[in-house]
Amino acid sequence: MIPIRKFWGNSLILAFPLFILSSCSTSPEKITPEKYVPKTLRVEISQMKFQPATITVHQGDTVEWINKDMVVHDVTQVPNSTWTSSSLAPGKSWKMVVAESDDYYCSIHVVMVGKLIVQKP
Amino acid sequence: MKMLKTLTTWAAASMALILTQTLPGFAQQTAKLGDDEIASVAVVANKNDIGFARIAEKKSKNADILQFAKTMASDHQSVIDQAVALVTKLKVTPKDNAVSKKMTADAKKTEKMLNSKSGAAFNKAYIDNEVVYHKAVISAVETVLIPQTRNAELKSLLQAVVPTLKAHLEHAEMLQSKFTK
Numbered sequence: 001m002i003p004i005r006k007f008w009g010n011s012l013i014l015a016f017p018l019f020i021l022s023s024c025s026t027s028p029e030k031i032t033p034e035k036y037v038p039k040t041l042r043v044e045i046s047q048m049k050f051q052p053a054t055i056t057v058h059q060g061d062t063v064e065w066i067n068k069d070m071v072v073h074d075v076t077q078v079p080n081s082t083w084t085s086s087s088l089a090p091g092k093s094w095k096m097v098v099a100e101s102d103d104y105y106c107s108i109h110v111v112m113v114g115k116l117i118v119q120k121p
Numbered sequence: 122m123k124m125l126k127t128l129t130t131w132a133a134a135s136m137a138l139i140l141t142q143t144l145p146g147f148a149q150q151t152a153k154l155g156d157d158e159i160a161s162v163a164v165v166a167n168k169n170d171i172g173f174a175r176i177a178e179k180k181s182k183n184a185d186i187l188q189f190a191k192t193m194a195s196d197h198q199s200v201i202d203q204a205v206a207l208v209t210k211l212k213v214t215p216k217d218n219a220v221s222k223k224m225t226a227d228a229k230k231t232e233k234m235l236n237s238k239s240g241a242a243f244n245k246a247y248i249d250n251e252v253v254y255h256k257a258v259i260s261a262v263e264t265v266l267i268p269q270t271r272n273a274e275l276k277s278l279l280q281a282v283v284p285t286l287k288a289h290l291e292h293a294e295m296l297q298s299k300f301t302k
Contacts, residue, residue: 110295
């Protein structure tokens with residue numbers, strides 16, 4: 001026969017660590033990391049250059065290229081042309097949601113090159 | 122083959138000599154160009170390269186040359202359009218002068234030389250000429266036209282053209298190295 005006081009005492013001793021453990025466990029519903037809000041970043045095409053030539057973004061960010069030169073340009077992925085803006089007349093712009101790091105160039109002026117770097121969270 | 126190489130090298134060297142005598146050499150003369158004459162020189166310089174591009178589009182079957190020629194025709198036409206729009210706004214009428222006349226005459230000789238060639242020899246002659254021509258025009262714009270231009274907007278337009286000419290030169294040199302291999 002365990003005395004009542006001793007029973008409750010033992011139970012509390014056992015329950016306390018369980019309580020601590022349960023309160024320490026992290027469930028995704030309880031603690032959510034701050035949600036990233038995608039941004040739009042701009043690359044200017046001027047003086048026959050992509051400026052900046054290398055841009056670091058988060059996955060899901062949008063990059064907008066604006067042609068401020070006096071000639072037509074484009075923005076085309078290299079080496080397989082998996083995406084392209086097609087021709088961008090002076091003053092025109094084109095935007096794309098960035099999924100992965102890529103190199104790109106202007107297929108009209110092949111000496112113009114740029115780079116997208118996706119920063120992993 | 123060796124003779125062909127010698128001929129194309131001679132043609133490029135001659136072109137360089139003609140242009141550097143025509144344009145950069147003008148900087149050493151005491152006579153100055155007026156803005157109306159500078160506008161004429163700028164338009165003629167662009168027209169000449171469009172003329173060379175049109176010949177390439179007719180004569181070449183090489184994809185790199187055709188793409189380059191298409192870019193030259195399009196870019197130089199854009200520059201002419203902007204120059205014409207500006208001088209119209211400024212009420213300046215481009216005026217023929219000794220430099221623009223000599224440039225037109227020299228371009229005719231170059232066109233004749235290009236038209237006399239075919240196949241690989243044409244491709245090499247065309248791209249060699251593009252390298253020489255762009256070097257001469259960049260030098261002329263930087264050392265003669267920009268310093269002598271009085272109107273700020275015309276000066277600004279000429280300054281804005283320089284990076285385009287330099288990108289063309291870099292592109293032409295890249296292709297030239299392919300055709301020299």
